[in-house]
Amino acid sequence: MSGRKAQAARNDELILKAARAVFTADPGAPIAAVAERAGVGISALYRRYASKEDLLRKLCLDGLELYIAVSEKALDDQGDPWEAFAGYMRGIVDADSSSLTIKLAGTFQPTPELGAAAARASELATRIHARAVAAGVLRPDVTTADIALLFEQMASVKLGDEERTGQLRHRYLALLLDALRRPASHAALPGPAPEDAELSARWVP
Amino acid sequence: MSGRKAQAARNDELILKAARAVFTADPGAPIAAVAERAGVGISALYRRYASKEDLLRKLCLDGLELYIAVSEKALDDQGDPWEAFAGYMRGIVDADSSSLTIKLAGTFQPTPELGAAAARASELATRIHARAVAAGVLRPDVTTADIALLFEQMASVKLGDEERTGQLRHRYLALLLDALRRPASHAALPGPAPEDAELSARWVP
DNA sequence: CTTGGAACGGAAAACTTCGTTCCGCTATAG
DNA sequence: CTATAGCGGAACGAAGTTTTCCGTTCCAAG
Numbered sequence: 001m002s003g004r005k006a007q008a009a010r011n012d013e014l015i016l017k018a019a020r021a022v023f024t025a026d027p028g029a030p031i032a033a034v035a036e037r038a039g040v041g042i043s044a045l046y047r048r049y050a051s052k053e054d055l056l057r058k059l060c061l062d063g064l065e066l067y068i069a070v071s072e073k074a075l076d077d078q079g080d081p082w083e084a085f086a087g088y089m090r091g092i093v094d095a096d097s098s099s100l101t102i103k104l105a106g107t108f109q110p111t112p113e114l115g116a117a118a119a120r121a122s123e124l125a126t127r128i129h130a131r132a133v134a135a136g137v138l139r140p141d142v143t144t145a146d147i148a149l150l151f152e153q154m155a156s157v158k159l160g161d162e163e164r165t166g167q168l169r170h171r172y173l174a175l176l177l178d179a180l181r182r183p184a185s186h187a188a189l190p191g192p193a194p195e196d197a198e199l200s201a202r203w204v205p
Numbered sequence: 206m207s208g209r210k211a212q213a214a215r216n217d218e219l220i221l222k223a224a225r226a227v228f229t230a231d232p233g234a235p236i237a238a239v240a241e242r243a244g245v246g247i248s249a250l251y252r253r254y255a256s257k258e259d260l261l262r263k264l265c266l267d268g269l270e271l272y273i274a275v276s277e278k279a280l281d282d283q284g285d286p287w288e289a290f291a292g293y294m295r296g297i298v299d300a301d302s303s304s305l306t307i308k309l310a311g312t313f314q315p316t317p318e319l320g321a322a323a324a325r326a327s328e329l330a331t332r333i334h335a336r337a338v339a340a341g342v343l344r345p346d347v348t349t350a351d352i353a354l355l356f357e358q359m360a361s362v363k364l365g366d367e368e369r370t371g372q373l374r375h376r377y378l379a380l381l382l383d384a385l386r387r388p389a390s391h392a393a394l395p396g397p398a399p400e401d402a403e404l405s406a407r408w409v410p
Numbered sequence: 411c412t413t414g415g416a417a418c419g420g421a422a423a424a425c426t427t428c429g430t431t432c433c434g435c436t437a438t439a440g
Numbered sequence: 441c442t443a444t445a446g447c448g449g450a451a452c453g454a455a456g457t458t459t460t461c462c463g464t465t466c467c468a469a470g
Contacts, residue, residue: 005416005417005467007417007418007466008416008417008418011417011418030456030457030458031457031458031459032457032458035419035420040418040419041417041418041419041420042418042419042420042458042459043417043418043419043420043460043461044417044418044419046458046459046460047416047417047418051458051459052457052458052459122401141394141398142380142394142398143398143399145398145399145400145401145403145404146376146377146398146399148399148404149362149364149373149377149399149404150377152361152362153358153359153361153362153377154358156357156358156361157354157357157358159354168354171351172354172355172358175347175381175384175385176380176381176384178384179380179381179383179384180380184389189346189347193346193347193348193350193351194348194350194351194353194354195350196327196349196350198350199350199353199354208437208438208439210438210439210445210446212437212446212447213445213446213447216446216447235427235428235429236428236429236430237428237429240448240449245447245448246446246447246448246449247429247430247431247447247448247449248431248432248446248447248448248449249446249447249448251429251430251431252445252446252447256429256430257428257429257430
């Protein structure tokens with residue numbers, strides 16, 4: 001398979017990848033930024049999606065499905081209960097679906113399909129949470145909804161490039177897991193702490 | 206004191222309060238939103254500030270000064286080292302200066318006065334952190350810069366009205382303090398956990 | 411070869427949003 | 441009574457964004 005058709009199929013992926021990156025970094029980014037990042041013209045976008053909202057919906061759904069996939073894998077893990085739970089949280093933080101799913105929510109009309117996926121994601125999160133509580137490895141006064149908000153807090157961390165941001169998110173997730181775990185067991189924090197220079201870089205426009 | 210002059214003096218305060226509330230909720234809000242919230246016309250704003258940037262600078266400086274005041278009060282606290290540190294963190298979260306100071310940074314040309322205030326704030330934060338570490342009450346692998354990023358994470362929590370948001374921030378701050386404290390001592394979480402309805406409310410535009 | 415049309419690039423149209431200005435009005439100070 | 445500080449909000453102009461549109465390219469079928 002090659003030629004024009006192949007190029008088009010490649011662009012499908014290219015555009016989605018670019019859109020995910022751009023809107024994850026800035027949920028209010030213009031469509032032109034996506035096209036530029038994908039290395040295609042604007043019309044290549046509009047050939048595939050009827051409107052910006054359409055593209056946003058697609059991204060949101062993809063994000064939810066990734067979330068669901070990570071959750072299902074975590075539920076399959078029948079090993080150490082705490083490690084299964086911690087692995088779940090690390091997986092969700094890596095998936096970075098909060099950024100897209102939450103921050104884009106409210107910017108478009110949700111479809112039934114999207115609602116169904118959200119319900120499924122919520123159900124899985126509840127099961128994972130319940131299992132960890134039942135196993136006695138999770139602080140019992142933290143609820144499923146708490147976990148959801150904590151994910152958003154991890155997603156709010158943004159500093160430097162994508163790699164550095166991920167590193168820092170895991171650093172604070174480790175701190176959080178320390179607070180969440182029962183019985184307590186304080187692990188070392190991963191990744192280097194932020195440098196002052198990293199912080200102050202945000203002060204210059 | 207009454208009459209026209211009094212009304213103007215009252216508007217001074219009204220406008221600043223409205224601006225703080227509006228830009229805290231949405232750093233990119235239009236100036237018209239501030240006027241509406243203050244219950245005044247747009248010209249009342251422009252009589253006091255030459256431009257939007259001017260107003261933003263004023264807010265940022267006020268936020269930094271509040272931060273400094275809270276920090277100085279914490280440094281004065283010569284009681285239990287952990288309580289002094291925890292009180293400091295609770296104070297900063299209540300002041301909610303991260304939302305204004307950080308999220309507005311980079312949107313305007315900083316003045317020397319602003320730079321000086323930022324330097325002073327940073328110095329105080331370092332002193333407070335160092336004191337807590339020296340007293341052995343703070344997890345030693347957490348740096349001053351870590352604390353700054355953790356403040357931002359608390360500030361990223363936004364759910365329901367202002368009161369509910371504050372409540373939740375303190376809930377997660379308590380969790381965080383649990384992870385930060387040495388030797389470990391797990392306190393109960395304050396405030397009710399988020400309800401599912403609170404979370405899902407964000408899905409409807 | 412030729413050619414129909416899918417896919418594309420990118421300029422321009424159409425629209426939105428926002429900061430700022432301006433003008434007419436009101437109520438007070440003098 | 442009058443000059444004017446202070447104000448409300450419509451009007452304006454500059455950006456910025458989404459969407460359309462049209463000329464071009466390139467593959468594949470005849």
